[in-house]
Amino acid sequence: MTAHVIEEYGDPDVFTETTVATPEPGPEELRVEVAATSLNPVDYKIRRGDLPDFAPPFPATLHCDVAGVVDAVGEDVEGFEVGDEVYGMPGGAGRQGALADYVVGHAGTFAPAPDAIPLEDAAALPVVATTALEMLTDKADAGEGDEVLVYGGAGGVGHVGVQLADDLGADVTATGSTAEKRALAADLGADATVDYTTSDVEAYTAEHASGDGFDVVFDPVGDDHLQTAFDAVRPFGTVVTTESSSTQDLSAMHANSLSLGVVLVILPVLRGEGQARIGEELREIASLVDDGAVEPVVSEYYAFDEVADAHRRGEAGDFRGKLVLTRE
Structure with missing residues (x-):
């Protein structure tokens, strides 16, 4: 699969597009075909090397947030089927993240995506x-x-x-x-x-x-x-x-x-336990979105190959709400 990775810490231009093996879901895991991810401060802090304990192994695929479609279901997973539209925060903290064609994560870090907004916009919400x-x-x-x-x-x-x-x-x-x-x-x-x-x-x-x-x-x-x-x-x-x-x-x-x-919401991912907490909160948020109580504000959309531009803007801070990256 195609992934945008970093081989070392650095400035936004450190990202490279490469081909890596498509990950297989293990027990209690899902593989999701990525539709979009979004940028959070933790993502560019990991890229810079500010948070080495949060970083995946090199070559590192970054970004915590994801929205997409379930592509494969591992053993002992209940409540998800291939073809389900989901959103979640499975990666970016010791696990490979969402800047790729597919991402694998614990099923507890996902939830059904809200119906009331486009799937790509759901990627702005998890973190x-x-x-x-x-x-x-x-x-x-x-x-x-x-x-x-x-x-x-x-x-x-x-x-x-x-x-x-x-x-x-x-x-x-x-x-x-x-x-x-x-x-x-x-x-x-x-x-x-x-x-x-x-x-x-x-x-x-x-x-x-x-x-x-x-x-x-x-x-x-x-x-x-x-x-x-x-x-x-x-x-x-x-x-x-x-x-x-x-x-x-x-x-x-x-x-x-x-x-x-x-609050450190990615703590269950870091600890490798208690991930169901994330999914439960995401289900509550999806309900709030579908009820009209919450709506993500997206300032701009970027393609995955524009990730350097997204990181530069994120660090500059001259935007409102979120920046979303869509896989084309």
Whole structure:
């Protein structure tokens, strides 16, 4: 089969197109003919060599997200048949990923694709949507009447977070660095938006939180944003994040009895156990998509042989929602 691989870590031009053996599914595995994948920060961090423990063996086929059609079913797999349209996150973390004609993964990392959107668009969802779902319903308990601050409300995880928080009945404030990004967050369900480049955390918290801060601060950005989250959340409130590798002053957590939740959705793939958690969350997300509560925003589509361009744009950050790569 054809795959776009890296033989070493490097810049976006390190990808090469090559022919590799078509993988065979083992017990409890599916082989999926790939329709599309999408770009997540973890993908270009692996490519650069920032996360060697997450990387597949060289020659490495990258990308966690996939949407496609089941091509073969391994032993001891129930609930999937050849020809099923599925989406999932089977690779990119020690396993070969989706930038190829076929990908093999544990059946627990897949679910039936949503009916309401094109199959290719479903590839935009797995990592970002499961992350947002875990942040709001597992690490936090966001619900009716809660005031939720979403950092990066037009970003990959953030744009799903806005929609999920709105569907849960929360009052949502979203940040964005441009008028275009703030407008998208508002269209997706944010009740208020903030230009964090011109307003400090004390000012927008006083304006948009009714009490001493937000009930939940949703941070898929990290670094300085994670630090300001401790200032934006109310006493006894919850901060949820995807980034915990930066150094932070945690004194506000003690002073205000805060909860901090950290999400790494690919952990079941890394550990090789508990993969059914991913599939269960993907089924819930598909139901939300089919009910009209969640819709992925795709800024641009790339062909697989344009993967270098997609990675360059991803690292530059000048887009909203997700970048999707389709296999032609």
